[in-house]
Amino acid sequence: MDTSKQNTASKILDALTSDIIQGVFPPGEKLQIKTLKDRYKVGTSPIREALSQLIAKDLVVSENQKGFYVSNISIDDLTDIYQARSKIEGLCLDMAIKKGGDFWESKIIAASHLLAKYSKSENIDMDEWQNRHFSFHEALVSGCNSPRLFQIRQSLYEKSTRYRNLWLQENVTNYERLQANQNEHVALMVLVLERDSMPAQKLIEAHIMTPVEIIKKNLP
Amino acid sequence: MDTSKQNTASKILDALTSDIIQGVFPPGEKLQIKTLKDRYKVGTSPIREALSQLIAKDLVVSENQKGFYVSNISIDDLTDIYQARSKIEGLCLDMAIKKGGDFWESKIIAASHLLAKYSKSENIDMDEWQNRHFSFHEALVSGCNSPRLFQIRQSLYEKSTRYRNLWLQENVTNYERLQANQNEHVALMVLVLERDSMPAQKLIEAHIMTPVEIIKKNLP
């Protein structure tokens, strides 16, 4: 992303988001203004503005006069986020199947090819696999054509990131798990291209819920 | 709401939100920091913090070094928001029907009574009617039991407020329209209490989309 045109608060927002998601600041940790000022070498205002926006993203919580803390994670929260995600994804997919055209179909086929090819390769880089996985799912719902639903989908995806990281490692290193995952992707594509709406919706909902049990085991 | 424990930024956020929704600052209007400082009698920081959060609410947009503006409204945006709202409400209702218990049922019946009674009265106060209408719909979905979906629902409701104000006036002053509206509420309650999920979902979706056409006519 081009950071040159961003103001300081935006840059701090990106950096802080990344640091929280990557675990530099773990769940529950206090975020002292002074510490953040030193770390990012900026003044008070941009820090507070960035924190304001992180509260809206649910990555940070604050209490008046008591400061800012990284949001806690929990099994309840994990379950709720993934359930909401699966329902929203199902909604978007259903709308996409009803509205999508030729161009949409071709995007799905292209993204599916990229993901399938990479999932078969020898040494899988987690970031690259994640990129292709993300693109495939985005292609599926891209026909839905509702900015707001997309925004909600995007926002839930971000909120799930801290949990997803607990699953990714296992998914790409465990061969059987990756194959099962990949089989679902193929089945999903077939259903979608056949415009078989209800089964596709049910499958995507189950597909998104799959990691939940694995993550539960890895949760602190 | 108790404002005494809020910090200045929170108070400004509430005031600004209200002023934008009520039309004190109409869509597209520039929000000059200096003007806002004078209006609310506070310094720069709380203003900027509140504006940061309003951006997350989609009520304000900003460009680096060019300032802040009230978000524009448009027919496309109206349609998209209401469509997303209707789908999310359908989702919540479906989940509520599957999960709700006795207490949930009783809340619906109570809220329905309050709304029905007031809808029949002589002089209808718009705010009071809106309160009861809101409570009824909230009761319907209250069994859904997903904090995230509720938060999304709430957020979409807020985003639709500027449009909804263009419909409310007409809905409560036009007798026929109010009766038709009220008939839908009753039908909705019956379906929900019979746990007839699919028809209930379809009806709530249509119910929420009803104002769209009326609002389109009243849009500037």
Add this chain to the structure above:
DNA sequence: TTTTTCAATAATGTCGACATTATTAAATTA
């Protein structure tokens, strides 16, 4: 020893001044 009170410390939240950037208006040139 435990509890309570009170002072010292440290953090947050707010403000106005200053530096940076965009916009507007005037002046110069073609």
Add this chain to the structure above:
DNA sequence: TAATTTAATAATGTCGACATTATTGAAAAA
């Protein structure tokens, strides 16, 4: 006269200082 450049003006964005509030730890009382 129209277009371009340049200067002025005005707005945004950032910072560090100050006031306010919470927390911590020591001293006194039970």
